[in-house]
Amino acid sequence: MNQAIDDLIxxxxxxxxxxxxxxxxxxxxxxxRSSNRDVAALISEDAALTARLxxxxxxxxxxxxxxxxxxxxxxxxxxxxxxxxxxxxTAVQEMxxxxxxxxxxxxxxWRDSIACGVTARILATYRGALNVERFFVAGLLHDIGRLVxxxxxxxxxxxxxxxxxxxxxxxxxxxxxxxxxDHGEVGAQLLKRWxxxxxxxxxxxxxxxxxDSCYTCIDAAVVHVxxxxxxxxxxxxxESDILISPLDEVAWDTLALPISIISPVASQLExxxxxxxxxxxxxxxxxxxxxx
Amino acid sequence: MTEASTRVNLDDLVPGMVLAxxxxxxxxxxxxxxxxxxxxxxxxxxxxxxxxxxxxEGTAGEQAANIATQKIDPEIVMQTELVxxxxxxxxxxxxxxxxxxxxxCVITHAKILAAGENSESGD
Numbered sequence: 001m002n003q004a005i006d007d008l009i010x011x012x013x014x015x016x017x018x019x020x021x022x023x024x025x026x027x028x029x030x031x032x033r034s035s036n037r038d039v040a041a042l043i044s045e046d047a048a049l050t051a052r053l054x055x056x057x058x059x060x061x062x063x064x065x066x067x068x069x070x071x072x073x074x075x076x077x078x079x080x081x082x083x084x085x086x087x088x089x090t091a092v093q094e095m096x097x098x099x100x101x102x103x104x105x106x107x108x109x110w111r112d113s114i115a116c117g118v119t120a121r122i123l124a125t126y127r128g129a130l131n132v133e134r135f136f137v138a139g140l141l142h143d144i145g146r147l148v149x150x151x152x153x154x155x156x157x158x159x160x161x162x163x164x165x166x167x168x169x170x171x172x173x174x175x176x177x178x179x180x181x182d183h184g185e186v187g188a189q190l191l192k193r194w195x196x197x198x199x200x201x202x203x204x205x206x207x208x209x210x211x212d213s214c215y216t217c218i219d220a221a222v223v224h225v226x227x228x229x230x231x232x233x234x235x236x237x238x239e240s241d242i243l244i245s246p247l248d249e250v251a252w253d254t255l256a257l258p259i260s261i262i263s264p265v266a267s268q269l270e271x272x273x274x275x276x277x278x279x280x281x282x283x284x285x286x287x288x289x290x291x292x
Numbered sequence: 293m294t295e296a297s298t299r300v301n302l303d304d305l306v307p308g309m310v311l312a313x314x315x316x317x318x319x320x321x322x323x324x325x326x327x328x329x330x331x332x333x334x335x336x337x338x339x340x341x342x343x344x345x346x347x348x349e350g351t352a353g354e355q356a357a358n359i360a361t362q363k364i365d366p367e368i369v370m371q372t373e374l375v376x377x378x379x380x381x382x383x384x385x386x387x388x389x390x391x392x393x394x395x396x397c398v399i400t401h402a403k404i405l406a407a408g409e410n411s412e413s414g415d
Contacts, residue, residue: 128318170382229393235379236397237404246382252389260301260345262392266400 005181005189011152021046022087023195029080039080040072043087052090053083059278081133088137096147104150111277113140115234115269118276120226122268126257127218136276138203138219139226145187145204149175170243172208184208208245221254233266300348302339307332313347364402372401 021042028034028042043049050071057074058067068074075083099106120139124132149157164174172182188205203219207227228247234240297312307330315324315338323341324334330346338346376397383390 126318168381232379232393232397233400235376236400238375238401241375241379243382244379246384247387247390247393249387252387258299258345259389259392260299262389263301263303263396263399264344266396 002181002185002189004179005186008152008186009148009190009193012148013151021049022084022091025084025087029084036075036080037072039083040070040075043075043083044071049087049090053078053086056086081131085133085137085140089140092141092144096151099147099150104147109143109147112230112234113143114276115230115273116140116142116223116227118272119230119265119269120222122265122272123222123226123229123255123257123261126261126265127222127255129218134197134200135203135219135222135226138200138223139230141187141191141200142204142207142223142227143183143187144190145183145185148186148190149183168243170208170245172245182208216250216254218254221251224248224251225255229262229265230269233269296350297347298350299345302335302344302346305330305335305338305346305348307335309346310349311346312349315343315346317341317343364399364406368402368405369398372398372405376401 025039025042028038031038043053053071053074054068057077058064064077068077078086093110096106117136117139120135121132124135129135153160160174160178161171163169163178164171167174172184175182184205184207188201191201191204199217199219202217203223206217206220207223209220225247228244231240231242231244235242235244300309309330311324311326311328311330313326314322316322323337323343324330328334376394380390380394383394385391385394
């Protein structure tokens with residue numbers, strides 16, 4: 001536990017507690033004896049979530065011939081694992097709605113986060129991982145520490161970002177120099193407060209850490225590589241000219257995937273990205289492409 | 293064991309290439325033995341099974357590895373490399389996965405540029 005980081009999280013305010021609905025949902029899904037009906041009952045308690053879920057179930061992504069008008073049917077159609085992810089993504093997105101748009105372009109932020117999540121899921125699929133959705137969530141949340149820093153540090157964080165841009169240095173390097181920790185550590189501590197699983201915390205904690213020992217953890221290795229691939233492709237699409245973090249050799253070796261995987265991962269990312277955006281943020285059409 | 297063999301990405305495999313090592317699926321199943329001469333059907337089966345690469349005898353593979361890039365106007369490729377190099381400034385350009393990632397990015401970027409030139413409409 002780093003006290004300075006904890007202070008930061010407290011200062012960031014409203015995001016300290018993960019919405020109860022997510023925690024209860026996890027408990028229901030993790031319980032082998034629960035059914036779709038239990039999941040549906042829980043979701044029905046939240047009117048906004050119910051509306052969103054029905055909209056997703058009726059969206060073109062699933063394109064069912066008939067209207068899906070009950071939550072139970074929506075749960076069956078979408079699947080419980082996907083629902084947890086939707087709930088998580090929705091909850092986290094709403095939590096940060098208060099950040100002024102002139103400070104952070106939230107569309108860009110979530111666009112990049114979704115791309116990283118999708119890439120992490122593709123890499124995990126190639127590795128034959130059992131629960132690939134957990135990698136999606138880890139990728140989705142990988143930069144959440146930055147949002148905490150935006151909220152808690154305000155101008156000071158902008159100075160750090162400007163300093164990095166002016167000197168051509170990587171952001172997390174300057175963060176560590178100025179603050180003594182980086183956004184990965186902040187994100188990890190936030191997730192710890194939310195009592196999310198340890199592997200997810202590790203995945204976010206170490207995604208920029210060039211300390212080889214941590215990359216023997218598969219979640220950290222997947223998020224690290226996914227962040228680099230998705231960032232590189234964003235640059236390739238001409239959407240950004242951001243610096244790409246160096247690829248860690250241990251992280252790459254931990255994945256134990258052939259180099260030839262990179263090109264198919266890239267084309268799968270192009271295909272899955274839009275679907276993922278539609279699934280997580282059904283209302284925001286403009287999220288697909290940078291507004292800038 | 294052949295001395296000269298090259299790793300070739302699935303997309304660059306062409307009939308006539310000779311396997312330098314068994315083509316093995318990730319689950320351990322051998323799809324085709326070393327020494328086999330690839331046919332179109334083999335390549336199709338590799339694709340179906342989700343194979344991503346094969347070890348090919350000789351240096352034929354080395355030329356093939358660049359096929360994807362060669363389809364695009366070299367001037368566009370050069371332009372692209374220049375743009376991308378800035379963002380890759382902190383990457384180790386001698387590390388094989390980084391080289392592959394860079395190549396993938398160049399192709400992606402060049403394709404977008406080429407598409408933009410062909411039809412000015414763009415979305």
